[in-house]
Amino acid sequence: MPIARIPLLACAFCLIAHCAVAAAPIKIAALYNTTGGMSSIDAPGLRGAQLAAKHVNAQGGVGGRMIEIVAIDTKTDLQAAAQGAIAALAQGVVAGIGYGDTSFVLAAAPRFMEKGVPFITSGATHPDLPKRLGPTFFMVPFGDDDQAHAIADYAREALGVKRVAVWTDASMDFTTALARYFEERFTGKGGEVVLADTFRAGDRDFSALVERLHKADPKPGAVFVAAVPDEAGVIVKQIRQAGLTLPILSGDGFDTELVTEVPGPELAHGVYFATHTFRGDARPKVQAFLADYRAEYGVAPESAFAALGYDAVMLVADASRRAGKGDTQTLRQALRGTRHFEGVTGRIDYSRTSGVPKKAVSIIGVQNGAYKVEEVWRPGN
Template sequence: MLRLIAASVAVATTLGAAQAQENIKIGALYNVTGGMSSLDGPSLKGAQLAVKQLNADGGLLGKQIELIAPDGKTDQQETAKAAQRVLSEGVVAGIGQSDTTFVMAGAPLFQEEGVPFVTSGATHPELPQWVGDYMFMTPFGDDDQSYAIADYAYDDLGARKVAVWTDNSMDFTKALSKFFVERFEEKGGEIIGTDSFMMGDTDFSAQIARLASMDPQPDAVFISAIPSEAGLSVKQIREQGITMPIVSGDGFDTELVSTVPGPELANDVYFSTHTYRADDRPEVTKFIEDYKGEYGIEPENAFAPLGYDAIMLVADAIRRADSAEPAAIKDALAETRGFKGVTGEISYTRETMVPPKPVSIISVQGGKFEVEEIWKPEMN
């Protein structure tokens, strides 16, 4: 009898292992704790929603999808370990990360193993060149979003003299400032002061004192930051009675810009981000309904649909390739044209492999977010 039970357990274990092998495994690299969590958390939730919907519709190639998502903890070493872990578990593709620095901690490992990696939110336009032909981007590039907010600052806010603050610890933030300065000066604007800080800084009093003492005063301050510093910088600037417009990129697309300063101080903030808010396309309407149905809240920011789009890009490639082999998925991804994502249409038509997507300009007044305009990129 004992031998019979043991044999039955062995058979059940073997069947369980076989079923597990039947799943199509996708790695999801996100920082759900630490300074990137307000972007990565919603992005992972969007990815999980996509997987749930795909599996409910029968999965891919007749198999269920399994999402493996260890926490990178907003730490580059932990992110590298997470990448090694998911690769060791046989993933056919990876998605994730809302920041370039963390993509660079994990994506090169995917390249080495010949497994495609699709970033859901990292925006440095040179990422595909840095990593290689297995690297793909769901979002636009920092050049596009920086140009968009520079155009808005100059054309709509009437800014002619701007101060620039940069988080010097991040590839993303340094690129954002570089492209902003490039575009603003090209339009005839002047950068009359620069300052810097590092990820994790919580006291901006020195930078604020230097900003307040500038003569002449700038028409606006551009702050290139990730979410944890975005809300704090707005709060501390406004607490010192400085009312000039604050402009930035998608690192400001976080509820922290409203909740940390509070509605009385969260005013005259403008940032560029992924086209999603106040968009009446059917893909957007359905995603908001589905997300609210799954999580009981509306999507926190544009990074939630970006996570969703990243999974759906991979799924679309698997279907078109009719294969879950990493090399076949990579080839199909490279041929993506006219993919209708929640955050806009995605086509890899540029030599850079950065999709030319529209950019939303968002204003924050009284703690409320509103779309001001949609900026269209050059398509080449």
């Protein structure tokens, strides 16, 4: 080989190596419970996230780099959530997203915090999460205080409810916080809690609670149920089978097809829950998401958690473009500086000192198995 050709070949190899590095994918961990009791909200979240990655990559990626979703099913098991975080970090992810429940975020996110890698929850709504986890943690959804205030206001003002019973899953951070915020708002609006009862995740027999609800004196005008999806449909079914017709109120834990599938359409009636805005939204971004999700998966988005998963990946992609670099520190700074990001589920910014996005809340009514947007509630400062 002539000596003169060696520098040229060396340059060529350097260029090839540089291109290979530049084209390295942006790896995003997606930790979801796609099996087990939380699967009805987490599986749609993962599907939304994967759809977002497909859309970003179809547009050339982020600065020529494709997004790669590192999906891990943690099987509705808290220990598996912690192990899943460790496994994802070992694969060199620059960010993590996932989960529709606070307990699982608290199991997994600290592993990311230890490494300085941002974690963005797509669906966990406890408003204290940013304070508990620190500046590398971000929320796509609203907080439990906002959604509890929304459904409490709707109960008092739209439904005219004066007295309520409150059922709380006492085993989870999300449900206990949701019930507390609801009670504070409802009583602050002049309402009265006449019965407080508890159960635990995994319970299937609610007959004792139903009996106490039936015998309550004074009679409640509605029952607020702080529950996760695995119990939601069973509770609706057993309340209605007992002949009780009072409104059933809840938060986004009821944003699951189980609310209608388990009791059936005849019993899935008079149910109202607060959830993330996108149903009935005429914005082109929302309509495009609905059409693309159906085209990709053959069904309409099962719940708002599909849209939240989509928004989580799009938020990371947007921050990556603004960061201009692939390191986690720059990405964290870009995420923290997010203002006016328009997602499918509404605008996201982190200008609040709480770190919780200020977002609208939809009140969904279920009548004879059909879902309808009853009201859109907007928070104050």
